[in-house]
Amino acid sequence: MSRKKLLCVLLPLLISTVTELASAISLPLQPASGLYDGGVFTVEIGLGTPIQKQTLLVDTGSGSTLVFSAASNQCRVSNYGCGGGYNPVASMTSERKIGRSRKMEMGQVTFGFANVSATASGTVVRDIVYLERPELVEFAMLEHALLDFDVEGVLGLGMSTAQTQHHPTPILSTLSTLNHNGRTEYRNLFGLYFGSRRKNGLDSLDGQVFIPSLDLGVIDSEKLLSHDDLHFIPCSSPNEFQLVLSNIDLILANKARVPILNSCSRSSHSCSQSVPDVDPLSVTIDSGSPNIVLPDHIAHRLATAISPSAIFDGSLPGFRVPCTLSLSLNSVEFSFMPTSASVAVNVTVAVPELLRSLANSPATCLLDIVPSSAYNNLVPAILGTAFLSSAYTIFDLDSHQIAFAVPPYYPVAYPHLSA
Structure with a gap:
């Protein structure tokens, strides 16, 4: 069976297994390790079939979802590593949209982390992404980029993504699904809570513990x-x-x-x-x-x-x-x-x-x-x-x-x- 036919079969089955959503979708965040230990935060998502867990930097300053290839220089030569990276060959539901010899459809992506400004390049891939529920989206698989964090990529939450419906990111797809599922309490917004730096994000009030989180829809x-x-x-x-x-x-x-x-x-x-x-x-x-x-x-x-x-x-x-x-x-x-x-x-x-x-x-x-x-x-x-x-x-x-x-x-x- 071709990958495209497999997608048509698997995706409805995956979505049908998702249970009724709670009043809020809250994804836990963790401080990133690396050069800025504890200074920025990451979220864990799943990619592909079977699921490959990825730790992505939560970034409102960029508008694209970027995932490092397992063969990228971030994974091979970076002092901080990438935690394993993403391997599209190991996923039954991955589909490359643009060949390696061509520039990415979204153009070159430039990072300005720390004192380093470098151009990243790679391939646009379509695969199933799991936040709270499985969504079929496109993202950039980077092969040439270095970051000062031990992460497998970047979850871009920037507004430019919201303006571009042609290649929705996981968060935009998830919000769109919530808004069109008859759940009128959900809105096209998200909240970020990092908590106190003095306590590494873990805060409590009246016995209730608050952890860093990315809240979707409410x-x-x-x-x-x-x-x-x-x-x-x-x-x-x-x-x-x-x-x-x-x-x-x-x-x-x-x-x-x-x-x-x-x-x-x-x-x-x-x-x-x-x-x-x-x-x-x-x-x-x-x-x-x-x-x-x-x-x-x-x-x-x-x-x-x-x-x-x-x-x-x-x-x-x-x-x-x-x-x-x-x-x-x-x-x-x-x-x-x-x-x-x-x-x-x-x-x-x-x-x-x-x-x-x-x-x-x-x-x-x-x-x-x-x-x-x-x-x-x-x-x-x-x-x-x-x-x-x-x-x-x-x-x-x-x-x-x-x-x-x-x-x-x-x-x-x-x-x-x-x-």
Whole structure:
């Protein structure tokens, strides 16, 4: 029997075995190992028949699902490995769409992880993908690419995927199936919850344990303090999860403000004369990056305001700071362009959530703030997991908007911020 006929037989049988879905589809996430140990997160999916388990980087900064071939250089020569990779020959349901001699239909894919910018190439493959249910989708099997993580690929959740229905990713197919199964409570959105960096994502409140998760189709009300505080912000780009950042302030323990970025577009606070007025900053919400990347002068201003002894180390990249900052009562407030004429959306990040430990350096920590020149100015501003760990983030694909909610652990871990 041909592979195409086998697909027609197997897929309906596989889908028919899926039991009734719960009120929320929540996929557990795990911190990735490798260069940025614990800085980014992965999700486990299944590929092919029989199932080949794959560990993919959860990435809202890209719009494609990319899987490393078992024969790729990531699997063969990378210091971090790939966990095995994907072998289409071992799957009865795989089907190559484009030959090796031709460029991928989606074009070349460029990664900018860490200090490395490389072009990845490979082949478009169609196979059954298992998230919560089996879906037949197309993805790129990479043969030439290197990442600084021990992963078998990237689960691209970026908006550009949502715009392209020709080659839906697993998450888009799953959301589409939910929405067309007569389950009207499901919406074309997903939520990301990473939890506190200080506890490696494991948080508890009133005996209930929250783990890092990717939530599909619904907003999990248990991961936010109040729906009243859930304000959606329109994306500034039709193809990316970009927002307009108007202000950044360091909030001291005594509630005094140290302005870092001041575009004077926030009506709830008067313009400060201590920081030159600038235009609002477009930032990409990128779960595939552990850092907060800002233009050089803003990054240095914020880092030295947090710790006057901060020293930038391009090999990390990030600022070396004393680990005593883990006891800091200061926080950083990020203000996004108002959704109405008078109200800005503010997200508060406690300074301890911006830190990561360094191997063999118990007294020195990494402050996850990076000047954009460290990435060759390819992206002027990114808010990665150093920012996202302080929120339950909702990505609305239909309305092209993002909402941030205070996570349940915050009032317990940082009671002074909610006082």
